[in-house]
Amino acid sequence: MMEIRKTYFADERSDNGLKEVGQSRQRSDVPGHIRGMTPFYADRQIPGLLHIRMVRSPYHHARILAIDVSAAERHPGVKRVITAKDVPHNVYTILNLIGIGPEDEPVLAFDKVRWLGEPIVAIVAASERSAYEAAALVRVDYEELPAVFDMEEALKPGAPLVNEYHGQNNYRYDSGECRKVRLGDVEEGFRGAEFILEQRYDSSPIEHAPTETTGCVVVPGQNNRLTCYTGTQAVFFTLDNASIILNVPGQHLHFVGGTAGGGFGGKVDCIVEPIALLAAMLTGRPVAFIYNRYEEMQISSPRAAERIYIKDGVMKDGRIVARQVRCYVDAGAYSRHSPYGAQKSAAHFPGPYTIPHVSIDSYCVYTNRTPSSAMRGFGVTIGDFALEVQMDKLARMIGMDPLEFRFVNAYRDGDMKAHHQVTEGAALIECMQEASILANWPVDPRYLQMSSRQGRG
Amino acid sequence: MTKVPVQLTLNGEERAEFIDSGTTLLRLLRDKMGDFTLKAGCLQGTCGTCTVLVDGEPRLACLTLAEDCAAKAVETVAGLSGNGSLHPLQQAFLDNFAAQCGFCTPGMLMAAKVLLEANPHPSRADVVEALAGNICRCTGYEPIIQAVLSVSRGSAPRAASGERA
């Protein structure tokens, strides 16, 4: 049962209207789940359904010299073979609609591949088996190129250039090579610090691995309309992007979705719908494009790998006086959501703590890895891992209880945050007080007297 | 290519279809017989979302050939609720928050059904072992285990969080 602690911020509460909060309620979708009737995108019988299998780059980085689909086109069961020239606007524009570029990724590769698995040729066939057979008959001539997988290596002069669109291996923000946050003067802060701790934190790409794989089924209708049943988490985004890529009016596209067999951020890239729609348009037949498990693991975007350097200056009494963070977010071969993620990251450091001198540099870096994208608080989650491990290490270094250490540094209303916003509505102190009680992790009574609404003084 | 006939019983009803040779039971049930309760999560026998019963035994439909199921009795979630009322397991899943996205739910229900028919009062370890072939990416498994145990206890549903059997 959920419990609500009404003693905190009691004067700000108005609970009389609360009817649902704190009550146990059945989830509205479970009646469908338990009957197996929840309509996932693939849960329909469609006569004459065609199947897409994508031919993908076997190299991490290579020039495409020639593509020969003639044998595939002749294979029994194949209805159409789609290459870059068939795509009306062959550019993924994922966040273009909210003003975040860049247009650096093709829907189907034509001159170069920048990651192992990049899509090149779509086979549209009467059965999965004939699609697999025909895919094996596609001949692509490559000139393999050196590849780079480590972000700091990618940023060194002379590193293989991943994407000519950017001309360098990091995204250029309007602020320059990275997103920057500055407050005070960290060098002055470090000079005055009694202890310094500098650490590096690394995370790997993480795959969402939903139980239902990425996919969609497209059924052509009347008057050039198409219905797309999809597992995307971003139905309207995907519709709009498909409309741009296919150069068809949005009102011709009817997207049915909003039900995903697990998404976790992994189904926001509008990656299968444009090709499936195009295949349906070109063949006049219904088409399914469904990732197999290899594609879900290796091809679908993961959470970005990150490398985070944190250098802190701290006093014996527990105050952090300076925090310098350099964060690298691995976008993989293309931008997708990563420029946005690295930006969020910059705003999220240094964490919910008031520190007078702060410097944050957050880079969005390109490597020849699978393009990364959204997952559960992307831009923030891994940063929190690094920050909180660092907090524990700092506490241990100065011989202080790690929870008490956080009380000392917790932000309060009125404090200036590193990105020049004044703190309001802070509640970290109260959460930690309750956590101390619930977890039976006692802290000095003076920390139980603290309040987010009272400055440090 | 010649089609072959396959006849079997699906949730008590005689069904027959013509299929391509080598078709899996998964494809027969979903694409031909219109039973979408079982899911195609992995096609490699790892996720368990295609778990059905064949002659009372749990089977992975994605790895089972339709031609091996001739004259057999197949059961899916579509046959769980008779006369419109829910099977006790279905009610228990509803009451115990044992589903979020719902994709693993049919497989979990069939695996749990097999367990309770062989062992009406399983221990927690029995339940965990019975569900060992089913992956859930959303719930962390605990609500599902609690739901199954609540049926075995024959008791009222547990509160949503925190309590253990």
Place this chain on the structure above:
Amino acid sequence: MPLAYQSFSELSAAAALLGADSGARLLGGGTLLVRRVNEGDTSIDTYVRLRDPKLLLLDAAGETVRLGAGITMSRIAREPALTFLAPVAKAIGGPAVRAAATIGGNLFAPSPYGDFGVALLALGATISVENTRGTSEFPAEAFFDARDDLDAGSIVTAVTFRRPANGAFRFLKVSRVRPKGAAVLSIAAMVNRTNGIVVEPRIAFGAMAKTAIRAHGAENALNGMALTAESIERAVGIAAEETSPATDAIASGWYRKTVLPVHLRRLLLDALAEEV
């Protein structure tokens, strides 16, 4: 080429087809074969189903146990006369996999799968292989050596072994996901003792080489010795030397080699602790 399915009630006809058609494969439980087809292996074009009843014969009444290659893991797990094999059968897949997975299929399962084969190695089993020309009996170790080069029309029909003395057969499987999951490694051991002296032990490892293998070095270190903490330590110390584990999605070769001695020590100390 489209898929075909052919069913036979008699072994020689199945063997003939398998020998003639390079795209034909014998079906066991399908857990590995149908998976490969699902995932786009178009080199397989014919499923061969053999319903010969001799593949299901289970003779576990006496001192010699003979099991048909078509017997499933779940059948073994519930057989009262084979309780010593239940831990092995139950360590393979989940309940639905066990309802389909067969002894024969497990013998051909690529590492890190194939835990039942590890047990058969330790049991000193004989593997009966039949083709159109007749039957061959392979000691398990020889079977694994020859397995990938057998003639295309060869079919495993049964496995035979002597019933182990109570408590002599030990098995453990290490996996990252429990209760099911592919092996980081598995160990099976026959530790027969007469008056406390180890007599002709057999130790087998799974997921430590291309196939299940015997650990002859460790066996020799124990053979003719009293089973003690010291003799166990000597065996454990050299156990990893004969192994060449792969690095795969489950574990690195380094990890497997590093933890093998730890698990072997536990298994042997458990055997020591039991009164046998």
